[in-house]
Amino acid sequence: MIRALLLTTLLAGPALADEIWVTNEMDDTVSVIDAESLDVIATYPTGERPRGVTFSRDFSRLYICASDSDAVQVMDPATGKILHELPSGEDPEQFVVAPDDRLLYIANEDDAITTVVDTQSRKVVAQIDVGVEPEGMGISPDGRLQVTTSETTNMAHWIDTETHKIVANSLVDPRPRHAEFSPDGRQLWVSSEIGGTVTVFDTETKAEIGKIGFALPNIRAEKLQPVGMVFSPDATRVFVALGPANHLAVVDAQSFEVERYILVGRRVWHMAISPDQTRLFTTNGVSGDVTVIDLATLEPLKTIKVGRFPWGAAARPTP
Amino acid sequence: MRKITIFSAVLAACAGVAQAEALRIDWLERLVTPPPVLSNMQATPDDLGHAGVVLGLGDIATTGRFTGQDYELSSTRIAPEDDFLPAARALLADGARVLIVKAPAEDLLALADLPEASGALIFNTAAPEDALRGTDCRANLLHTLPSHAMRADALAQFIVLKRWGKLVLIAGTHPEDQGFAAALRNSLAKFGLTLGAEKTWAYDANMRRAAAAEVPLFTQDLPEHDLLLVADELGDFARYIAYNTWLPRPLAGSEGAQPVGWAGVVEQNGAAQLQNRFRELAGREMAPEDYAAWAAIAALGEAATRAGATDSEALRAYLLSDRARIGGFLGRPLSFRDWNGQMRQPIPIVTERAVVALAPFEGFLHPGSELDTLGSDRPETDCTAFGDPK
Known part of the structure; x- marks a missing residue:
């Protein structure tokens, strides 16, 4: 009977669609947005001050950095239930899942440590001393290099994932917030919030190959604070969230030129691209909403109200 | 003369990085007997200011581990009954070139005016007087505490x-x-x-x-x-x-x-992390004097890293240049005014429990930096020690 009902619901109810999951830092919740209808279809409670959020590579688990609970929580995205917590170290802020879907690299902001956790055994595999206030976390597509950026030390620390040792340190402009490898793994992009720049490195040589600045009429240079970054699905562009400037910059991934700016909500943090690759979703912290941008026209489509202070975003294809 | 040397610490860098010469930083504090107030329920902490230096030094020493830059802190406290100048002179003779100072304005000026201090870099972290940034400004004196x-x-x-x-x-x-x-x-x-x-x-x-x-x-x-x-x-x-x-x-x-320059209730722009680190270190809330001392160290660390030099002239030149952008957890980069040595910073307006607002406010416009709507601006400055105003 129950099974029959469920089946009916599945068939007759609203079609399951791709989803965007957003952490609401000040509400201790995640909002689930239907990427088609652009409605918030669920809101689930989390630990305190959820920030970084990511799916396991098979999308069966959602990892949430509950910074003030000093925990990385593991949620079942089908039910919204917290299954368990991972040993995360203090004040986890961001993390990245290794391509093998097993190891999680977590930035422990208060401890100047990158913690490596095995998501299956739920054990800490390694802890690596990095600079003060680690935050940005990137991993190369081949899984060999993990990069942690430290906000107060102003560096990108390149960590060999075999040895869990730092192999290089690259100085960037003040307060690096995010690290993103290009999909081909050849470049590393690091955003510097207070420096107001994005630095591009060659992964092979670790040499700086470009630095991108931003300029908008009527907005003070000091308000142009790059934070989150995401590559377009075809890897020709990089979207850079400019924080309190309330804009995204669209950067040509080849020439490193800024093509255009897109007005979004207030204090834009991070982004996620819909699994069908047609839409970009931004978290706007101060306005408490999500801007949806059409990737074909680069025009905003809609603003979706979520919880207080949305911060992280992650996409999940139709289950 | 009784000079109290609290401690002298050499923070070692990890092996394997090219070693530059350690940058010596001196904390120089003039202890004063405060005038009586009606209530003594909230005592002034003994380590006011110094705790900010210690925290800042930990931060930049961590960075130094990766860049191969060592820092050395030497702390000197001069008792109220002792003479300030001989102790300051002894420090300069001992090689102090970069000094973070907590002292009243007259001591600060006497120090800055010593012939042997002419090439030194002195940070004022405790004296708020406008005259120190105006008619009494000194080229070797920078201010990380906001002025009145x-x-x-x-x-x-x-x-x-x-x-x-x-x-x-x-x-x-x-x-x-x-x-x-x-x-x-x-x-x-x-x-x-x-x-x-x-x-x-x-x-x-x-x-x-x-x-x-x-x-x-x-x-x-x-x-x-x-x-x-x-x-x-x-x-x-x-x-x-x-x-x-x-x-x-x-x-x-x-x-x-x-x-205020800072308060324990400031939490936006990543400030919560700084507050956590400070509370863990000092067991109390971070006060404006602590922040001023911390900011001086943060500025020095930034200058040493970016300018790739540790001599006081090079550090000063970098800090007064438009390249300086120091992260200060107030939402905008900190920098220094090249006409009077005052650090530019947003000013939180606070109650005991929350930040009410953060100045400068939208609509108060400025051709250069909105932060220069706060305090003495270039066209109105009485300071001449920094050369001709541009």
């Missing part, structure tokens, strides 16, 4: 924003109170505001017992006002004014809504 004028301008902008047109002022008699009161008058004039009345607090009654009886009378003859400004920089009497006034009106200035 910066704080008063921040409050004046806030008052304009709130459209509180009717204002009155009560000022204490200490030089610090008078300095802040003068800055408030200037700022109100600068932003087109006027004072309806002004009174001086010279009571010597014990307000812990008598406030409820005396303050209503004292404030009864003030004209109608939206906001009562108080200049009580030592925290003596203003705490007894709140809720005892003849008219029920909010307070601002040294009590109520206070414009």
